[in-house]
Amino acid sequence: MSPGRYLATLALFALGAMAVPAHAATVQIVMENMVISPAEVSAKVGDTIEWVNKDVLAHTATAKNGDFDVTIAPKKTVRSVLTKAGTVDYYCRFHPNMKAVLTIAP
Amino acid sequence: MFVRLSIAVAALGVLTGAALAQGAKLTDPQIAHIAYTAGVIDINAAKQAESKASSKDVKAFAKDMARDHEAVNKQALDLVKKLKVTPEDNDTSKALSKQAADKLAELGKLKGTAYDKAYIDNEVAYHKTVNTALETQLIPSASNPELKSLLQTGLKIFQGHEQHAEHVAAGMK
Ligand SMILES: [Cu+2]
Numbered sequence: 272m273s274p275g276r277y278l279a280t281l282a283l284f285a286l287g288a289m290a291v292p293a294h295a296a297t298v299q300i301v302m303e304n305m306v307i308s309p310a311e312v313s314a315k316v317g318d319t320i321e322w323v324n325k326d327v328l329a330h331t332a333t334a335k336n337g338d339f340d341v342t343i344a345p346k347k348t349v350r351s352v353l354t355k356a357g358t359v360d361y362y363c364r365f366h367p368n369m370k371a372v373l374t375i376a377p
Numbered sequence: 378m379f380v381r382l383s384i385a386v387a388a389l390g391v392l393t394g395a396a397l398a399q400g401a402k403l404t405d406p407q408i409a410h411i412a413y414t415a416g417v418i419d420i421n422a423a424k425q426a427e428s429k430a431s432s433k434d435v436k437a438f439a440k441d442m443a444r445d446h447e448a449v450n451k452q453a454l455d456l457v458k459k460l461k462v463t464p465e466d467n468d469t470s471k472a473l474s475k476q477a478a479d480k481l482a483e484l485g486k487l488k489g490t491a492y493d494k495a496y497i498d499n500e501v502a503y504h505k506t507v508n509t510a511l512e513t514q515l516i517p518s519a520s521n522p523e524l525k526s527l528l529q530t531g532l533k534i535f536q537g538h539e540q541h542a543e544h545v546a547a548g549m550k
């Protein structure tokens with residue numbers, strides 16, 4: 272294999288590794304008027320959660336088990352990729368009355 | 378003068394609940410003023426705490442309060458402007474402000490952990506009082522649907538703050 276060919280193969284391999292897994296989906300979770308909806312969501316490891324905050328207040332999505340802690344500024348959207356399976360109860364640290372559940376399949 | 382003073386003192390003694398519980402139906406301009414005043418009070422308390430608190434959690438909580446209540450009050454101002462409602466000062470707002478000024482002075486004399494604890498305890502109590510007022514008085518009395526809905530969101534925010542304050546208080550022991 273020529274050095275050029277080898278590099279090209281390597282590059283291809285890297286691209287393949289970077290690409291999103293075949294069935295990865297984007298799941299939207301909206302925070303509006305102090306409510307997280309849907310309150311229960313099922314997703315898979317590798318899926319992207321799109322956290323949409325429609326309020327004028329900052330919120331967080333904080334996993335009770337410490338798996339994730341995302342802060343979403345007012346009127347902003349934050350994306351995060353799920354890396355670990357499990358049924359995760361999460362809440363907003365600023366407003367602990369905002370609660371929801373995320374079920375993440377392996 | 379004498380009589381008035383003692384009435385005021387009595388009213389303060391039983392906290393805002395008394396001022397809020399009695400009688401005449403509040404008008405939208407009055408409700409808007411009370412809600413806004415309630416926010417300002419918590420912002421002032423938060424500003425004092427941001428400079429006086431020693432615990433990191435208490436400082437962070439104060440910052441959250443100032444940020445949230447400033448955002449909500451801005452939304453309230455935008456709404457009253459849109460609805461062409463001029464917030465109207467009233468006895469409840471006055472009682473709230475007077476009581477808050479006294480509390481601020483009282484807290485101002487404390488230091489260190491004693492201050493932190495007193496501030497957080499007062500935050501729990503204050504949010505409870507405001508929540509009761511919102512639930513039993515302000516929301517039922519509001520006639521404009523947009524004002525009512527802002528108050529309903531406000532109630533959820535205040536309930537969130539109450540729980541947040543309780544968490545911080547529990548963490549301090
Ligand atoms: Cu929140």
